[in-house]
Amino acid sequence: MIERWKWFVIRISKRPWFRASLYSVLGIATALVALVAAPYIPDDVPTKIGSDAVDNILGVLASSMLAVTTFSLSIMVAAYGSATNNVTPRAISLLVEDPTTQNTLSTFVGSFIFSLVGIIALSTGLYGDNGRVVLFAATIIVVILVLYALLRWIDQLSGLGRVAETTARVEKAATQALCQRMEQPFLGGRPLEVDPKALPGARPLYPRKIGFVQHIDMPALGELTQAEDRAVYICVLPGIFVEPSQPIAWSVGIGEDCDDALRDAFVIGAQRTFDRDPRYGIIVMAEVASRALSPGINDQGTAVDVIGRGVRVLSHLSRPTPPEDPKFDRVFAPGLSVADMLDDFFTPIARDGAAIIEVCIRLQQALASLGRLGDAAVALAANRHASMALRRAEAALTMPDDYQRVCQAADAAGLLDTSNQQGK
Structure with a gap:
């Protein structure tokens, strides 16, 4: 149960409203801390600093932060729309969960709330001269944080919503999910090597909801199977x-x-999530390539770039991993299917790019790279996809010379025997 709540907290913490609310509470607390610290300020300090200076600064901060926040939100909405049209709608969640964007907007909102509370408290006379000095110091710190957030925001805007930047985020999410799964290929349990339906006394467990499995609480299942006669x-x-x-x-x-x-x-x-689902990241990357290959966009360069990113992600399937020490001895889970992973990525790209020679050649090179990494299952799946991609190219390419170039690329890759195809 603790693992389940931990997962929920992580998911909630990635929502924009969570950090904005947290920074708002921090802004209120910072504005009110002057009431507590005022008695510890020497009486001659307000005269030296000029305690009235904070009024104008807070007024400027309140008006400017409201405008900056509104403007930033409009930019975010435009960036999300651009990513939806040019990349894929499934990648928007990664843009929404971006910590830099959330921290920047939360800083703007928090500083606005801070200045607003400070102005209200000043108008009621709660601070006094000593409290104004503390508020002045806190305001200077807030101004520095706002300037830092603005500089980061300017750098962030240069790539927000762009195809390359969004694709890089998808690649990173897919890599993290796949590496996490490779460390625990059976989710911390033992491999499922038998048909559970054939086990004596086995009872099926049916879900009450319709949707996608987002997370499996393995510690909870481990607690339910502590007895030796129990298993899941x-x-x-x-x-x-x-x-x-x-x-x-x-x-x-x-x-x-x-x-x-x-x-x-x-x-x-x-909906599916990127956190525990490495296949979802692969599928979204393939969607980016398929959209780039559509007649309306016709951007084969993006498709070639995505193929390279896919090789980087899928190369982790061949990474040697130490034997997993199961944490939950009586919980059995299936492992990832290498064939399914390659099907998710290469099938749509090979289908939509079969008539584009640059994509066909890059596919053969990418599959050869995966096949040379040493894992037998990956090499077998790569060989199968190279053969299918070659047959798709044969059916779609109208120029015999183009098809010969694809055959030469496949022959150079060493995955296939293309001597018969080249003679056609």
Whole structure:
């Protein structure tokens, strides 16, 4: 249950309103701290500093921060619309969750709230001369933070919503999710190597919701299987679409009174997330390439760039990983399918780019790179996709010379025997 709440807290902390609310509370607390610190200020300090100086600064800060926040929000909305049209709508969540953007806007909102509370407190006479000095010092610090946030915001705006920047964010999210899964290929449990339906006493567990599995609380399942005669066999992974007629797990030795606790370990939502679902990041990258290859955009350069990014992400499938020490001995989970990962990425790109020679050649080179990394399963899947991409190119390319160039690229890659195809 703790793991489940931890995941929820992480998800909530990525929402824009969370940081904005946190910075607003901080702004209020900073403005009111002068009331507590005022008695500790020597009486002659207000005269030396000029305690009335804070009024004008707070007024300028309040008016400017409101305008800057409104302007920044309009820029964000325009950037999200541009990314939706030119990249893919599935990548917008990464832009919304960007910590730099959230921190910048939260700083603007927090400084506006700080100045507003300060002005209200000054007008009521709560501070006194000594309190004004403390407020003046806090205002200087807030101004410095605002200037720093503005400089970061200017740098951030140079790439916000652009295709290359958004694609880089998707690549980073997919890489993080895949590396995390490679460290725990079975989510911390043991590999699922048997058909749970054939086990004696196994009971199916059906979900009550319809949607995508977003998270599996393995510690909760581990607590339910502490007894030696208990076990849970997971049938789904994060990213799988489930509905009430499809079992998400099978339990052995666990009574029906624990079914609700078992279901609570599976977080099901309306949309897929990048955090625990490496296949989703791969799918979104393929969507970026497919959109770039559409007749309305016709940007094969972006597709070639995405293919290179996909090779970087999928190369982690061949990375040697130490044997996993299962934390939950009686929880069994399926592992990632290498074939499915390559299907998710290369199939749509090969289909939509079959008539573009640059894409066809780059696909053969990319698949050859994956095949040479040493993992047998990756090499087998790469060989299969290279063969399919070559057949798609044969059907789509109208110039025989173009097809010969693709065959030469495939032959140079060493994955296929193209001697028969080149003679056609």
